Amino acid sequence: MHTIRQDQQWVMHIDTEWAGTTIESILAEKWQLPKKMVHRWRMDKAILLNGQPANWRQPLQPNDRLSVPFFQSGSFGGHPAPPSPSILYEDDHLIVADKPAGMKTHPNEPDEHHTLLNGVCYHVSLKGDVLPVRHVHRLDEGTSGAVLFAKHEAAYAALSRLLEKKEIFRTYYAVVDGHVLKKSGTITKPIGKDRHHPSRRRISQNGQTAVTHFERVAVQDGFSLLRCRLETGRTHQIRVHLASIGHPISGDALYGGSQISKYPLLHAEKLTIPHPFVNDCVTVSAPISESIKKLFLLTFFE
Template structure:
């Protein structure tokens, strides 16, 4: 179901597939927006049908137009601060930014202003927008690659749900120490906090379920390049899981990795997102760092 933006409104034309649905059906069953948001829009008569307040209980006819108040101005998720990051994908509802290593995804205190979210908000502000831009997920400070941001509250609600329900696929490249024996495999070890180290995580029988799928792509100079796909999104998941099988990420000294690099060689390479408002699946790739790109194009493929 594609639509167009005009000002603060997002307007769709009812397709044959959605003929017979009510406004309530679309918001609750199709987009599954939060009840609080739906209730507010109903009370405010904010959803329009051909420019007039919509009848929420009337089944819609094909080609009728509905407008939703998606793009209400609101405070940015962080103070807009120059420079803007590289933007890998953007539309009216979401954007994907390329996070460089050594940068935090978002501020943890008011005085932090050099994070990816600050730069993304600056990018959006250049178009004269003031929208509640928020990160849908995050990457560790040392990890590079694709990060998804929502540009309005409805998008944030839907994208967060899709992530939680494992419908957004995240693919990473990890350069691990040693030769990983298996060409592919799945690590299903629960992860919990390390009681002796506040910033570490560990394998724990009482931890949260964590599932990482991996495929060995190349081996060179005592290192294995792995493609990893997350089924869950626990803190430090790939780092903890690879360390647990004896192949920590190179440069990840927190989890026993070698000092071959100044940061963990982990890269968020690809996001695959079933776009909730465009009726399509969007795949966005982030350019790999030079050290990983070299292996991707090497002759040491397995």
């Protein structure tokens, strides 16, 4: 299917695969967009078919031109502020940006303007767009790597749903203290808040379900390199889970890691995203952070 952005509209030229479907079924079943959004578009007659207000229940025909108002102007999720971050992937609907260790994913206070979200909004603003850019997930301040952002309201809804359904895969590299004996494993311990520390989490039988898969990649000088894949996205999940098996992330003072780095040596290396609006799967990798390469494991990333 051929698609193109025209101002605030996303224009789809219907092919034989989509012929016979209706606008109603595309919005509610294929894209599963929020009912409130769909209702607003219906009331505003914002969806056009061949340039005219559409009959939502009319079967689409090959070569029909369907226009959907994805790119309506809306307030940025954060105040646009330079510099622009390193952009790993971008299309009309989503952005994957590379977060350096030590930078917050998003502001926690109104006057914070030096987060990754601020930089992504600034990047989008340079193109003349004013869009409701939002982060779909987050990384801890000390964690580096790939973060997913939605560029419009429908993309945020669709990507958030995919994340909740565990259809977006996130892969991390972690340097941990000690020699991890198992070549691979799965940690399924529930995680809850630590009543004695405002920011720390702990293993708790009353906590939320958390699942982390890991694979040992290498061992060197008393440290192990693990590749981890998340099934769930609990706060500090990888940090808590690895500490719970006696191998805290190196540099992670909060969870007992050795102090060989200013930040935990945890890197979000890969995102695999089934694109909600394009019949494709997007895989994006973030270059391994220099702190991991230089300190221990340069030879494994060459």
